[in-house]
Amino acid sequence: MDDAPAFRSSPWMVREIVEQAEPDDERVWVPQGDQIWFRPLLLDTVTGVVANLLRVRRGGNLGKHIHNAPVYGYVIKGAWRYLEHDWVARAGMFVYEPPGEVHTLVVDHASEAEEMITYFVVHGGLTKIGEDGATIGYENAFTKIALCDAHYRRAGLGPDFIRTVVR
Secondary structure, eight states: OTTSOOOOOOTTOOOOOOOOSSOSSGGGSEEEETTEEEEEEEEOTTTOOEEEEEEEETTOEEEEEEESSOEEEEEEESEEEETTSSOEEETTOEEEEOTTOEEEEEOSGGGTOSEEEEEEEEOSOEEEEOTTSOEEEEEOHHHHHHHHHHHHHHTTSOTTGGGGTBO
16 A cells, blocks of 8 residues: 555646635626626536625515526625515525526515625526516526626726636
8 A cells, every 4th residue: 555656636627716705806796787796706617517706785686587406505794585485595594596496586675684795606507587487598607707708808807807717
């Protein structure tokens, strides 16, 4: 056993990401809707995982949607809820969203907060659903990359800024 080679990382490994999660520069938050922004931390083009901070201010409504894979969340600040449930997610709470559940994330008076920030790890994509139940859009790591790239270019952060979190 003493002759066994020491374990080494693969030379084919992708680079690690070490970033300030809550940025000092407001331009790093990507607008996603009225009173809604996200800060990408990992946009994985191989596994489809999206890790991000979601920031929603009072009056923000993420819209009805359904995930095709699990979602994990940890509430950092404030509170939010789903219109379809009677619970409120508050700072310090963990939330698991099973695949296949339709829900609408909101920060409203019932949420008891002016603003929330939640760390989400989203596996796979999500389908946006209209009031009539029909599909009206789709999001995944690739659509998030395009949205971030366009925003960062407009915001003056440059064409390579998004590359820091894409794997």
